[in-house]
Amino acid sequence: MNLDDLAHAQNAVTSIAVGVSPDEWQLPTPCDGWDVAAVLRHLMVGERAFTISLGGTPYDLAAIDADAQTVDLEDLPRAYEIGARQLRDALDAADPDATYPTGIGPMPPTHIAELRTIEALVHGWDLARGADLPLSVDPAVAERAIAHSRALLERLPEDRSPFAAPQPVADDAPALDRLVALLGRAR
Template sequence: MSAAARPGIVELHARSLELAAEVVDAVRPERLDLPTPCAGWTLRRLLAHVVGQQQGFAAAARGAGPDLALWADAPIGEGLPGEDPAGAFRRTAVELTAAFREAAAADRRVWLPELLTTAPIPLDRAVGFHLLDTLVHAWDVAAALGTGAGVGAAVEREEALIAALVAVAEAVPDTPEARAPGRAFGPGLPPGEGEAAGVGAGRFERVLAMLGRDPAWPGPGSGPGQG
């Protein structure tokens, strides 16, 4: 059985969605206009992106080709994620988990057009990318709500999950092209900036710093990351 068909990363991804859903459960409609660590994005904009990405990855796992339209942000309103952000997140998370499990059983390669890939990639890589997105965006949501530290602590309590997260984060290129404006992550914060750069902190905080997010956001001098 190939690496793509092994269930480990798929089930770790399912766990990441469970942790993220617990965070999104705390979002109420009156809080959707709060700022987030993603530059210029409110919680409403961030959740529209997250739900849209879950729909896009599910379509890819079911065999969709390189159609960027499938990755569009979810429309605001119509229950996605306007008045029921938690419901929209959980519904699309269930659909995505099922799609990844089906793809793993079929040993299917998937298209990820947002990454500008020119051919389908192994499923385990795609699942890893979305695991990273899920946990980082869970922190973005929690940070906007003032509870960011709880996400890192929850992930670090699960050794297999934090190990998978670190492995994927370390594989993200930190080049001007990969970290340009509009890409998923900003330039990594340089070492030597103390706790603000995740130095001396836990592995989750170091992942945030690697991906251009200040673990101390919204503290003094905190800068926004990418979306």
């Protein structure tokens, strides 16, 4: 399995996180009600939940979230980076023909990697906006995430909704802008 896009997206998040100064963790983000720290903790929780799932063990989302809340602000970037690497290792070791439980139903490892790439890109954008830092993403990675997002949206159960309703964006906007607009972010 090729995990290059996921690694690229996670590295972009890590780059943002290490640039956050102590007084910026409480700044608001485009995620309603979430500050910069909450968005990064949310990403950490997702990485950990999927890592556990890929290991064949049911996960307790509330317990994972409680653990994430205990990470000191100055340790958040490193904790995220470690969790991101553990997820890539778990994906690499997973049976490519198996499916694993997720919050939106069973998925093969390839689809989990795509989902986590989308999460990292969109929430990386949220982090960058909240902390007013630049987010560097390869446009080809964002283009593939757009295609995966469209496919994922078609597979979602009716009772689940990603992010928010699509927002208007120019057809010639940068790929990352089109991705975040597809998933409910207004530029």
